[in-house]
Amino acid sequence: MPKVAIIGAGISGLAAAIELKRNGISPVVFEEKNKVGPAVSFANVSFKFLFRPICDQIKYLKDTYNLEIKPISDINLLKIQGPNKRFTVSSHLGYSFLRGKDAHSIESHLAAQLAYPIEYDSNVKHEDLLKEFDYLLVADGSGAWSKKLTIWQSTLRAGYEVQLFLDVLTPMKLKCG
Numbered sequence: 001m002p003k004v005a006i007i008g009a010g011i012s013g014l015a016a017a018i019e020l021k022r023n024g025i026s027p028v029v030f031e032e033k034n035k036v037g038p039a040v041s042f043a044n045v046s047f048k049f050l051f052r053p054i055c056d057q058i059k060y061l062k063d064t065y066n067l068e069i070k071p072i073s074d075i076n077l078l079k080i081q082g083p084n085k086r087f088t089v090s091s092h093l094g095y096s097f098l099r100g101k102d103a104h105s106i107e108s109h110l111a112a113q114l115a116y117p118i119e120y121d122s123n124v125k126h127e128d129l130l131k132e133f134d135y136l137l138v139a140d141g142s143g144a145w146s147k148k149l150t151i152w153q154s155t156l157r158a159g160y161e162v163q164l165f166l167d168v169l170t171p172m173k174l175k176c177g
């Protein structure tokens with residue numbers, strides 16, 4: 001079995017660890033802090049239309065990766081105000097999620113699903129880990145390694161503000177499924 005190390009117990013590192021474990025590999029996850037989650041709690045707002053053609057991200061993650069992500073609330077109402085137009089959309093538009101060290105945060109949910117100890121208080125260096133492990137996954141939140149390896153890709157186009165300005169955004173475009 002290959003020896004795998006993961007730097008960082010953020011969302012990316014934890015999701016990767018869970019997926020590896022599901023495939024029979026138990027990576028060692030190193031985290032420099034003493035608990036998962038960013039120091040300051042905050043909420044992520046996640047609109048379904050941003051992830052088309054996947055309209056229900058929670059169901060998709062459960063069905064595809066057996067990941068349980070619990071939102072703190074549904075988003076059922078959105079009011080948009082543009083220079084020429086204003087409208088209200090009443091529909092199930094997405095979810096809000098908690099981030100941070102709270103027991104209900106995404107990070108805490110993922111750590112619970114990993115269900116084995118994380119190496120906390122470990123500020124590790126990739127060159128040290130490469131001596132000991134066969135594979136290394138850098139999920140330190142910086143993106144520096146992806147850029148260095150030229151595998152960085154921007155996948156989200158922020159076109160909605162422009163659409164609103166040009167007056168072509170309609171309530172229908174904000175619905176999904």
Ligand SMILES: Cc1cc2nc3c(=O)[nH]c(=O)nc-3n(C[C@H](O)[C@H](O)[C@H](O)COP(=O)(O)OP(=O)(O)OC[C@H]3O[C@@H](n4cnc5c(N)ncnc54)[C@H](O)[C@@H]3O)c2cc1C
Nearest residue numbers: 008009010011012013030031032044045122123124140141
């Ligand atoms: C206020 C705020 C709002 C945000 N809203 C959104 C949003 O709505 N949608 C969205 O997609 N993103 C949002 N983000 C960005 C979001 O934080 C990132 O998308 C997400 O956290 C990335 O997860 P990650 O696991 O890649 O990195 P991180 O969450 O940064 O996790 C990296 C982990 O690696 C650890 N680490 C770093 N270096 C080392 C090392 N050398 N050794 C050991 N451990 C190390 C860190 O302590 C950290 O726990 C927001 C950020 C903030 C601050």
